[in-house]
Amino acid sequence: MAKDNVLDMTQGDIMKQIVSFALPILGGNIFQELYNVIDTLIVGKTLGVSKLAAVGSTGSLLFFVIGFIMGLSGGCAVITSQRFGAGDEAGVKKSVAAHIAISALITLLTTVAITLNTGTFLQWLRTNADIYDDAYIYTFIMFAGMPGAVLYNCLASSLRAVGDSKTPLYFIVFSSLLNISLDLFFIIVCKWDVAGAAAATVIAMITSGILCAIVIWKRTPILIPKRDSWQELGHIIWEELKVGVPMGIQFSVIAFGFMVLQYVLNSFGSVAVAAFTVGSRVQSLMINPVAAMGVVMATYVGQNFGAKKWDRIFLGVRKSLAFTAIFTIAMGLLVWLLNTVIIHMFVDRDEQQVIDLARQFLAWSCPLVWTLTFVFVTRGSLQGLGDGVTPMLGGFLELIMRVAIPLGLSASLGYTAVCIASPAAWITCGVLMTTVFMVRVHRMHAAMPASS
Numbered sequence: 479m480a481k482d483n484v485l486d487m488t489q490g491d492i493m494k495q496i497v498s499f500a501l502p503i504l505g506g507n508i509f510q511e512l513y514n515v516i517d518t519l520i521v522g523k524t525l526g527v528s529k530l531a532a533v534g535s536t537g538s539l540l541f542f543v544i545g546f547i548m549g550l551s552g553g554c555a556v557i558t559s560q561r562f563g564a565g566d567e568a569g570v571k572k573s574v575a576a577h578i579a580i581s582a583l584i585t586l587l588t589t590v591a592i593t594l595n596t597g598t599f600l601q602w603l604r605t606n607a608d609i610y611d612d613a614y615i616y617t618f619i620m621f622a623g624m625p626g627a628v629l630y631n632c633l634a635s636s637l638r639a640v641g642d643s644k645t646p647l648y649f650i651v652f653s654s655l656l657n658i659s660l661d662l663f664f665i666i667v668c669k670w671d672v673a674g675a676a677a678a679t680v681i682a683m684i685t686s687g688i689l690c691a692i693v694i695w696k697r698t699p700i701l702i703p704k705r706d707s708w709q710e711l712g713h714i715i716w717e718e719l720k721v722g723v724p725m726g727i728q729f730s731v732i733a734f735g736f737m738v739l740q741y742v743l744n745s746f747g748s749v750a751v752a753a754f755t756v757g758s759r760v761q762s763l764m765i766n767p768v769a770a771m772g773v774v775m776a777t778y779v780g781q782n783f784g785a786k787k788w789d790r791i792f793l794g795v796r797k798s799l800a801f802t803a804i805f806t807i808a809m810g811l812l813v814w815l816l817n818t819v820i821i822h823m824f825v826d827r828d829e830q831q832v833i834d835l836a837r838q839f840l841a842w843s844c845p846l847v848w849t850l851t852f853v854f855v856t857r858g859s860l861q862g863l864g865d866g867v868t869p870m871l872g873g874f875l876e877l878i879m880r881v882a883i884p885l886g887l888s889a890s891l892g893y894t895a896v897c898i899a900s901p902a903a904w905i906t907c908g909v910l911m912t913t914v915f916m917v918r919v920h921r922m923h924a925a926m927p928a929s930s
Contacts, residue, residue: 484700485641487778488785493801498602500774502647507766508729509647509654518759520661521866522752523825527832528611529672530747530825532612534755538736540620546724547624547631552773554580555635555715556780561865562640563784567700568707569714574636575703576714580722581632589624596621597856603737604744610721611820623680629687633694635700638777645693648688657682694883724866728873735880735903739921742884743896750893752830758841759898760817764809764843768850771802772858779862788922789795795859795915799883802855806848814844839897845899852908856915868914875910876903 487495512895522530547618547863547907554577561569592599598619657678664674694701775798782791813820817840818833858871879902887895 484562484698485643486563487641487781488787488790489542492790493797495792496778497801498624499641499643499777500770502643503773504767505649506643506647509650509768515580516658517661517675517679517757518742519824520658520665521672522756523826524665525671527825527829528609528613528748530755531606531751533611533675534711534758535603535605535609535613535614535737535744536600536617536620536738538733538740539603539754540616540732541732542548542737543592543621543624544627546726546735547584547628548630548726549729550580550584550726551577551628551635551721552776553725553861554632554640554718556721556776556861556864557718558636558639559777559780560784562700563781565756567782569813570640570700571703572714573718574701575707576637576711577632577719579711580715580718581628584813585625585628588628589622591626593621603740606744606748609748609751610623611778612672613790616676617655617774619673619676619680623683624677626680626684626687630683630690633687633690637690637694637698639774639780640698640700641777642698643774643779644699645690649689652689653682653686656685672715673832677900694877696785716914721842721864721866724870725861728866728870730878731873732871732880732903735877735899739884739896739899740882742888745888746893748895748898750835752825752829752837754834754896756821758833760813760820760836761847762839762894764806764813765849765850767807767809768802768832768847768854769852772854772861774798775855775858779859780818780864781862783863788887791859791922792919795855795919799851801850803822803848806851806868809845810844812858813840813879817841817844835893838893840899846904847867849901849904856908856911860911862916863916863918865914868911870909871909876907879906 485495485499487499517532518533521533554573558570558573558577587828597614600610600613600617630649634649637643637645660678661675664670664678664861667746668674671679682773743751768887775795778794779791782788782794817837821833821836821840824836857872860868883899883902884895887898891898
């Protein structure tokens with residue numbers, strides 16, 4: 479099925495398809511993170527370290543909610559990709575209808591519930607008094623704009639499920655440039671302070687979602703539900719929730735670990751918060767390319783699972799592991815060599831304490847970022863097989879590491895305990911994901927005849 483702006487990944491050269499599908503997702507992830515980085519850079523350079531700490535202190539709380547939305551959308555889209563791989567066009571439309579219904583409900587619940595409790599969440603995180611007001615304003619605006627994040631993630635994940643990774647890229651690029659322009663206008667010209675940074679992000683997200691909807695309507699009719707697609711949705715909603723909810727919980731559990739990390743971090747003061755904000759932004763630039771492979775493998779494996787091409791699944795995963803490992807090793811080395819130059823982009827050179835703590839953070843991340851290869855590639859592959867439970871358990875394992883290390887070791891190791899929490903979580907989760915995936919593959923081969 480190579481029409482309607484889609485890509486059938488159940489046939490043809492495996493690595494060529496994976497790379498061609500991955501590059502737009504990779505570009506989109508980098509661009510999305512880039513505008514988060516530039517957002518941080520603009521705040522740090524124009525408003526100062528205190529405002530930077532206020533914006534950075536909300537990151538784990540925002541990811542707790544947005545991460546659940548991303549995971550839920552990705553899980554729903556797995557069912558769409560399986561229907562597409564099986565050549566079931568009516569099933570694809572029904573899956574999209576179910577996805578839209580779930581997203582509408584999530585939008586209503588999250589927007590209302592969380593905006594009403596923003597202050598409570600910030601108090602739980604022990605947000606420092608000197609940055610509390612700015613953190614509240616920024617977080618409230620971001621949560622109020624949650625419908626934009628839901629809309630974009632629902633439509634972008636549906637497009638990727640049928641092999642279109644280019645359209646989401648185009649709109650991420652557009653929204654990134656729009657966000658940067660609005661950042662400069664709202665912060666420098668309008669003097670809206672941190673509220674301007676939040677408003678710019680919300681407007682960019684909503685615009686991306688609307689543009690995705692327009693493209694689907696005009697160019698991807700397979701994703702447009704018909705009238706009968708909305709009938710008797712109960713069964714497929716349950717199917718999507720079985721995969722999507724564990725994936726959403728997985729993201730939120732990981733985010734909760736970051737919230738505990740933030741709780742410990744806040745006790746070290748605003749300078750440490752600012753340094754962590756800079757370090758984590760740079761770390762995200764390294765992580766997002768690897769995360770792209772997780773999205774790719776969920777779609778690739780989902781389509782081939784629907785087509786019952788077991789050998790093709792295993793071969794694709796093996797090649798993706800090798801490709802991603804080489805890339806992450808090179809990325810970690812590059813950031814490690816240039817860490818001081820990169821950090822100076824965020825803060826003035828006279829902020830030596832912030833610079834030193836940010837360098838310490840990256841000194842732990844850069845040598846170990848390659849271990850994420852096994853986390854994202856095998857986790858995405860398990861999700862493509864319809865297994866949402868194992869990735870969720872991996873999320874709980876990451877939570878344990880991110881909670882136990884800062885809480886247990888911060889008294890003796892100080893800020894270093896915050897630095898080593900994420901690498902420890904990567905390694906333990908990677909071991910679990912890889913082990914379970916290999917067991918699943920061997921069971922598939924034993925139970926069913928291999929096909930090419």
